[in-house]
Amino acid sequence: MIDTVFLSQDVLPTLNKGLLLSLGLIIPAATLGFACGVMLGCLRTFGPRWLRRLGDAYTALLRGVPLAVQLMMIYFALPKLGIYFEPYGAALTSFTLCTAAYQSEYIRGALLSIRQGQIKAAQALGFTTLQTIIWIVIPQAARRALPGCGNEIIYLIKYSSLAYLVTCMELMGHGKALASDTFRFTEVFLTMGLYYLGMVTLATWLLHWLERRYHIPGFGAR
Amino acid sequence: MKVSDDIVLRIEGISKSLSGKPILEDCTLAVRRGELKVLIGPSGAGKSTLLQCIDCLIQPDSGDIWLEGERLERKNTRKLCDYRAQVGMIFQDFNLFDHLTAEENVAIALRKVRGMDRRAAKARAMEELGRVGLARRALLYPAQLSGGQKQRVAIARALAMDPKVILLDEPTSALDPELVGEVLAVIRDLARGGMTMIMATHQMEFARALATEILFMERGRIIEQGAPETLLAEGSTTRTRDFCTRLLEMG
Numbered sequence: 393m394i395d396t397v398f399l400s401q402d403v404l405p406t407l408n409k410g411l412l413l414s415l416g417l418i419i420p421a422a423t424l425g426f427a428c429g430v431m432l433g434c435l436r437t438f439g440p441r442w443l444r445r446l447g448d449a450y451t452a453l454l455r456g457v458p459l460a461v462q463l464m465m466i467y468f469a470l471p472k473l474g475i476y477f478e479p480y481g482a483a484l485t486s487f488t489l490c491t492a493a494y495q496s497e498y499i500r501g502a503l504l505s506i507r508q509g510q511i512k513a514a515q516a517l518g519f520t521t522l523q524t525i526i527w528i529v530i531p532q533a534a535r536r537a538l539p540g541c542g543n544e545i546i547y548l549i550k551y552s553s554l555a556y557l558v559t560c561m562e563l564m565g566h567g568k569a570l571a572s573d574t575f576r577f578t579e580v581f582l583t584m585g586l587y588y589l590g591m592v593t594l595a596t597w598l599l600h601w602l603e604r605r606y607h608i609p610g611f612g613a614r
Numbered sequence: 615m616k617v618s619d620d621i622v623l624r625i626e627g628i629s630k631s632l633s634g635k636p637i638l639e640d641c642t643l644a645v646r647r648g649e650l651k652v653l654i655g656p657s658g659a660g661k662s663t664l665l666q667c668i669d670c671l672i673q674p675d676s677g678d679i680w681l682e683g684e685r686l687e688r689k690n691t692r693k694l695c696d697y698r699a700q701v702g703m704i705f706q707d708f709n710l711f712d713h714l715t716a717e718e719n720v721a722i723a724l725r726k727v728r729g730m731d732r733r734a735a736k737a738r739a740m741e742e743l744g745r746v747g748l749a750r751r752a753l754l755y756p757a758q759l760s761g762g763q764k765q766r767v768a769i770a771r772a773l774a775m776d777p778k779v780i781l782l783d784e785p786t787s788a789l790d791p792e793l794v795g796e797v798l799a800v801i802r803d804l805a806r807g808g809m810t811m812i813m814a815t816h817q818m819e820f821a822r823a824l825a826t827e828i829l830f831m832e833r834g835r836i837i838e839q840g841a842p843e844t845l846l847a848e849g850s851t852t853r854t855r856d857f858c859t860r861l862l863e864m865g
Contacts, residue, residue: 520691608755
């Protein structure tokens, strides 16, 4: 029933090539997006009013427009303004910008959840504002934000499949090409689905491990 | 109780309004070394605001503060932090740092504000926790401690900074009745040891027994002040005595 020759000779080698590029998109986009998200979240919480407004507007725009549209704009519309991107560069830029907007929202929520009383207590002990943020607010906010931020990374793994829209040949791109060439959609897409499922499962385990590693009594149930 | 003549903390003419409504009006007081001043008065009288204004956690609109004769420049951030590090503050709802153990709660300011190294800070933290009877709870997180234990950790955290004066904002009001005693016992020991303190409280028996002076606040003003035996004397017609009688009738 299962055509093992087709699977091992065509599907797996092709998808593996795509997988490599997918990981090459997901890992830097997740890392950069998270770092930018933390900065954006801090600015939107503690920054001066005009910066807060600017950050809010950025987030509203990036969350309000479908990612596919943003990707097309970066790849097809920006060249009209003289800004050119390779397919890979366009995908990475668009994913980073988008994931940063979502991450900033999780970070902002976590920063706001720290009780004012603890900030007062730190000030009463003689902490400066910066020391209070570094030693009291961020360690707690990071723990509170972890589940949300992890969720966003799992989304990113899946929406990385949009990169094929701008001819960036990652997992989805390679799989789609192979399926069109051979008309064996079932095998190809079923296997591709398992590839994504595998990546998400791995990420879930990793995030659970992180949560357990940094667990502290009083921050959610174990 | 050793009460000497030198004034540790003096505030003069502290006023504060919030959205146009006056919360504190022209509050003046001076605390001598070793004194325990007790602030009493109805809820909303401004006791908590006054204590937070003294530590500049709420910036007063006007008025001056002197610590050991030196006037505080409130606008100077470094001097303000330096001042706060010398004035202990105990809150009604403890405000321990949730992500740190009891010992780290006490040690962190020693390390980050006083610049002590990790080992010295830890040793000092353990010493202070021992002083409030919690040496064996050093490795527990705030979520694993009872209310009384949390408040004692908060006291140890303040004591570790060698404060010149400690401000206590209703330290037992958020506690279950059976836990009030353990916290009051610690404060009593401090008072007997000569610690300078200003404390807002509704514990009248405690105030009567230990206060050097009682300050009665109402509508943002200190309207009466004097030794407990004078203000609470049988047959005296002070607002303080009136208030305390009503407290006792209720409770």
